[in-house]
Amino acid sequence: xxxxxxxxxxxxxxxxxxxxxxxxxxxxxxxxxxxxxxxxxxxxxxxxxxxxxxxxxx
Numbered sequence: 802x803x804x805x806x807x808x809x810x811x812x813x814x815x816x817x818x819x820x821x822x823x824x825x826x827x828x829x830x831x832x833x834x835x836x837x838x839x840x841x842x843x844x845x846x847x848x849x850x851x852x853x854x855x856x857x858x859x
Contacts, residue, residue: 802823802835802837802840802842802844802846802847802855802856802857802858803837803855803856803858804824804835804854804855804856805853805854805855805856806854808852808853808854809833809852809854810851810852810854811826811831811832811833812833812851812852813826813831813833814849814850814851815833815846815849815850815855816833817849818845818846818849819845819846820841820843820845821839821840821841821843822836822839823835823836823837823838823839823840823841824836824846842857844857
């Protein structure tokens with residue numbers, strides 16, 4: 802999984818669906834961050850992301 806930073810609007814829709822907390826929101830800045838080391842590639846974030854910033858990278 803990869804996140805297209807140009808498309809991400811930091812809405813947080815992906816944060817609520819991520820089972821491993823690979824996507825998380827900084828409480829200070831409200832920016833969404835992606836920790837690829839925690840990602841299990843379940844793909845739940847892909848349809849949850851309104852601007853389609855999350856992508857499957859093969």
